[in-house]
Amino acid sequence: MTVIRPRIQALTPEQISKVHQDALKILMETGVTVDEPGARSLFDKAGASIDGERVRIPEDLLQRALDSAPSRVQIFDRTGQAAFELNGTEGQQDTVFGVGVTNLNYLDPKDSRIYPFNRRHMSLTAGLAHSLEYFDFLSTPGVIQDMAPDMADRYGLLEMMANTTKPLVMLISDWDGFIPALELCEHLFPDMCDTPFFIPYVNPITPLVLNAETTMKMDAAIGRGLPVIFSNYGMSGATCPITPAGTLVLLTAELLAGLVYSQLVREGTPVILGSLPAAFDMRQAGSFYSPHTLLLNVACAEMMAHYNIPHCGTSGSSNGWGADLLSAVTLCTNHITSCLGHAGMVPFVGGCFDSLVFSPELVVYADDVIRQSRMFTAGFSLEDDMVGFEDISTIGPGGNYLMSGLTAKYFKQSLFGSTIWPYTSLDKWHETGQTSAWQVLNQKTRDLLDHLVLPEDHKEILDKGERFLG
Structure with a gap:
């Protein structure tokens, strides 16, 4: 209850029901074409309506599935x-x-x-x-x-x-x-x-x-x-x-x-x-x-x-x-x-x-x-110990939280960086040649492809498979 987890919801329950009923209408009235005779036979035995290659699926058959x-x-x-x-x-x-x-x-x-x-x-x-x-x-x-x-x-x-x-x-x-x-x-x-x-x-x-x-x-x-x-x-x-x-x-x-x-x-x-x-x-x-x-x-x-x-x-x-x-x-x-x-x-x-x-x-x-x-x-937690009431009370108005107990406890978890691009200053970017973001991504990709760490049984699987394929 105290953990915030964002969600997205496109359909209301009423809209879900409408989509289902509309899909069922298609299955019951328009039906589907089933090309293979054996597959049609399975539908036929289960109670579907068969008209040539056209199969119409009743609601009870869908519900059983x-x-x-x-x-x-x-x-x-x-x-x-x-x-x-x-x-x-x-x-x-x-x-x-x-x-x-x-x-x-x-x-x-x-x-x-x-x-x-x-x-x-x-x-x-x-x-x-x-x-x-x-x-x-x-x-x-x-x-x-x-x-x-x-x-x-x-x-x-x-x-x-x-x-x-x-x-x-x-x-x-x-x-x-x-x-x-x-x-x-x-x-x-x-x-x-x-x-x-x-x-x-x-x-x-x-x-x-x-x-x-x-x-x-x-x-x-x-x-x-x-x-x-x-x-x-x-x-x-x-x-x-x-x-x-x-x-x-x-x-x-x-x-x-x-x-x-x-x-x-x-x-x-x-x-x-x-x-x-x-x-x-x-x-x-x-x-x-x-x-x-x-x-x-x-x-x-x-x-x-x-x-x-x-x-x-x-x-x-x-x-x-x-x-x-x-x-x-x-x-x-x-x-x-x-x-x-x-x-x-x-x-x-x-x-x-x-x-x-x-x-x-x-x-x-x-x-x-x-x-x-x-x-x-x-998401993140709203538990009292994550709010930090003790730090807020101790530091009070106008202070900072650089050396607070909560900062010392959680600063490592709060760090964030890209797995591809280093976070850098404008000055350092100029000093290092103004490399574009695409150039960094390209080099990262090339390095990965040049130094792939493959499964230990890589060669064994290849050899056994190639012998089988002949």
């Missing part, structure tokens, strides 16, 4: 140690952040040029995620471009496992590569399903299509007892209604359809739900992130908290051109609102140019923003 899905999911690192718990219970989730999302290009800090994402970039990126203190997991940061597509996903996953022990979010390009990727993980870590350290990430096709590839991936992962992230990507004005209200309701309906399917495959299976809301740029034929899309991310997290379902949102990636002011605005807004709200997992940090380019500098910058966001949301 909500009742059976667990509100807590324990995630481990690859050494088998508990890493973090995803808790869908309202107000109980600590936000966790992840590096990367399937970028096709890499912005090299050494020369500031953009290159096709290759295996070496995957290795560096995974090692960077391992080295940065405030990132909690790694989400497939790139799609390897210098290998045959049928092997690129597998070697990329191998590099991720070899270069970090942190939990992994696994995005596999297509169905043909999905089972081989699972088999690689099972070969390297036979007990992985007992202490899951990686989470398959699947997407429906917005609007309202449970495509065959997605349901087949869910079948395979759930059959192994793995948790699954079911996340949708919607562009307002293209794949979603152009209004924030329409986007929120449609994306919520899609997530609930995915939830129902997960529980039909195996009742009680752990599923993590969330959206990547974006808007369609009609001038550039791409997507962009705006104050409204960032607010939708907050609102989606609140809907999942209402359902007691663990949440996976988005960092918003970035429309910036690297680690620049445009990217900084998006990441700062996203990271602080995620920590202040109900966000669970926040993947995709490091993408820029509309998620086409991975920037290591942006990841290093975000690590500091995450740290500050967590400090902000941790």
